[in-house]
Amino acid sequence: MEHLPIFVDLKQRDCLVVGGGDIAARKAGLLLKAQARVTVVAPAISATMQQLVDEKQLTWLESRFDTQHVNSQRLVIAATDDEAVNDAVHAAATAKNILTNVADNPDKCDFILASILDRSPIVVAVSSGGGSPVLARNLRARLETLIPPGYSKLGELVARYREAVKQKFGKMAQRRRFWESVLEGPVADHMLAGREQLAESTLMQKLADPENETIGRGEVYLVGAGPGDPDLLTFKALRLMQQADVVFYDRLVSKEVLALVRKEAELIYVGKQRAWHAVRQEEINQLLLEYAQQGKRVLRLKGGDPFIFGRGGEEIDTLADEKIPFQVVPGITAASGCASYAGIPLTHRDYAQSCVFVTGQLKQGELDLNWESLVQPRQTVVVYMGLAGLSELSRQLQAHGMAADKPAALVQQGTTENQKVWVSTINELPAIAEREKPVAPTLVIIGEVTRLHNTLAWFKSG
Ligand code: SAH
Numbered sequence: 001m002e003h004l005p006i007f008v009d010l011k012q013r014d015c016l017v018v019g020g021g022d023i024a025a026r027k028a029g030l031l032l033k034a035q036a037r038v039t040v041v042a043p044a045i046s047a048t049m050q051q052l053v054d055e056k057q058l059t060w061l062e063s064r065f066d067t068q069h070v071n072s073q074r075l076v077i078a079a080t081d082d083e084a085v086n087d088a089v090h091a092a093a094t095a096k097n098i099l100t101n102v103a104d105n106p107d108k109c110d111f112i113l114a115s116i117l118d119r120s121p122i123v124v125a126v127s128s129g130g131g132s133p134v135l136a137r138n139l140r141a142r143l144e145t146l147i148p149p150g151y152s153k154l155g156e157l158v159a160r161y162r163e164a165v166k167q168k169f170g171k172m173a174q175r176r177r178f179w180e181s182v183l184e185g186p187v188a189d190h191m192l193a194g195r196e197q198l199a200e201s202t203l204m205q206k207l208a209d210p211e212n213e214t215i216g217r218g219e220v221y222l223v224g225a226g227p228g229d230p231d232l233l234t235f236k237a238l239r240l241m242q243q244a245d246v247v248f249y250d251r252l253v254s255k256e257v258l259a260l261v262r263k264e265a266e267l268i269y270v271g272k273q274r275a276w277h278a279v280r281q282e283e284i285n286q287l288l289l290e291y292a293q294q295g296k297r298v299l300r301l302k303g304g305d306p307f308i309f310g311r312g313g314e315e316i317d318t319l320a321d322e323k324i325p326f327q328v329v330p331g332i333t334a335a336s337g338c339a340s341y342a343g344i345p346l347t348h349r350d351y352a353q354s355c356v357f358v359t360g361q362l363k364q365g366e367l368d369l370n371w372e373s374l375v376q377p378r379q380t381v382v383v384y385m386g387l388a389g390l391s392e393l394s395r396q397l398q399a400h401g402m403a404a405d406k407p408a409a410l411v412q413q414g415t416t417e418n419q420k421v422w423v424s425t426i427n428e429l430p431a432i433a434e435r436e437k438p439v440a441p442t443l444v445i446i447g448e449v450t451r452l453h454n455t456l457a458w459f460k461s462g
């Protein structure tokens with residue numbers, strides 16, 4: 001190991017930054033985060049540094065560096081663009097045994113500033129030994145996805161109860177077991193979901209009754225899995241997918257996404273068939289409830305966004321009635337995913353100032369839509385579940401005044417390797433569907449913007 005990672009307490013300690021540019025400002029900013037008393041020495045300073053001065057966060061000595069500036073400093077950082085000055089700072093500080101960092105010069109650094117993930121009181125520091133700050137930053141970014149901001153509050157909660165837990169459990173092993181059950185269980189879940197009070201009350205209950213495994217368990221995560229490309233999952237979706245005990249999914253969830261679910265989780269397919277829709281939905285609602293009541297972490301994975309033609313509201317309705325905790329994680333809806341991956345901007349200064357999402361699902365062979373609202377000028381219309389009723393859709397839109405040559409597109413299995421896009425007109429679209437036989441799921445997009453596909457398409461499917 002080239003360096004020993006340590007966390008230094010700099011609260012109200014004097015630290016010196018030599019240099020007034022943006023790099024110096026960034027380093028000063030880090031020291032300020034650690035509540036150090038920072039002095040900056042430089043004949044002139046950048047706007048960023050000036051802002052810190054204006055906000056009275058640090059003191060600026062408007063002068064050239066002088067060896068006496070290092071006196072009584074705990075840490076010294078040299079970040080000027082003049083090598084001779086940086087060397088002079090390093091020499092002066094070293095003569096007084098003060099730890100020094102010279103920007104961009106690993107050989108002259110007694111300490112290096114790590115890439116920091118700040119979830120205070122939890123702090124993760126990543127260092128590449130000064131050799132590759134970019135690599136360290138990349139790694140930090142990955143950790144960012146694994147350690148959500150809620151860890152700050154979780155860290156605070158644990159710190160608050162540390163003493164009480166020590167009182168309760170005499171043995172170290174007991175304490176460890178207790179904290180493991182807190183940090184891998186519902187207390188952490190509640191905190192990371194922003195339910196601070198529930199987290200704390202669950203912790204208190206566990207402390208009063210540590211043998212009771214069921215306290216606070218049982219929750220439903222209603223999670224949007226996006227349109228197919230697993231790269232479009234949110235951090236939160238991924239985190240919850242990796243801690244679920246049981247997963248209910250349907251046919252819109254891609255197998256690539258499903259592959260990211262925790263390996264030990266039980267997978268249950270609840271794909272719907274159009275004809276017995278209504279019964280099934282109630283059954284699903286009931287299943288979610290029953291599993292949560294058994295104390296399981298239940299993941300309901302839905303294609304796209306759960307609250308956009310996803311019946312997400314109904315699924316959590318029962319849970320709300322029964323006071324089962326749940327959280328809803330938005331996903332990228334088919335309209336956004338397909339539009340982006342097909343190079344079709346849903347709105348555009350020149351062509352569309354509004355965009356509406358409608359369902360094209362047939363009821364007894366008919367479409368019950370507000371046709372006038374759909375034939376407005378400068379508007380993009382996105383039709384979900386519109387493939388089966390496409391002829392009727394095309395006919396009705398034209399009957400209500402839409403021009404036969406209104407540009408329109410079909411996007412099959414958007415964002416996946418099977419994505420296909422057909423751009424034509426509202427009049428021609430049914431014939432195209434007849435001929436090309438797009439596979440579900442397919443999205444219909446109507447409006448001038450669809451023509452932009454011809455120039456803006458960028459995504460190449462398999
Ligand atoms: N909640 C989902 C929509 C469910 S309705 C969401 O927010 O995306 C199902 C309809 O969504 C399908 O009939 C199809 O029209 C559309 N759809 C979903 N995923 C799609 C995809 N990857 N490509 C094209 N259309 C898709």
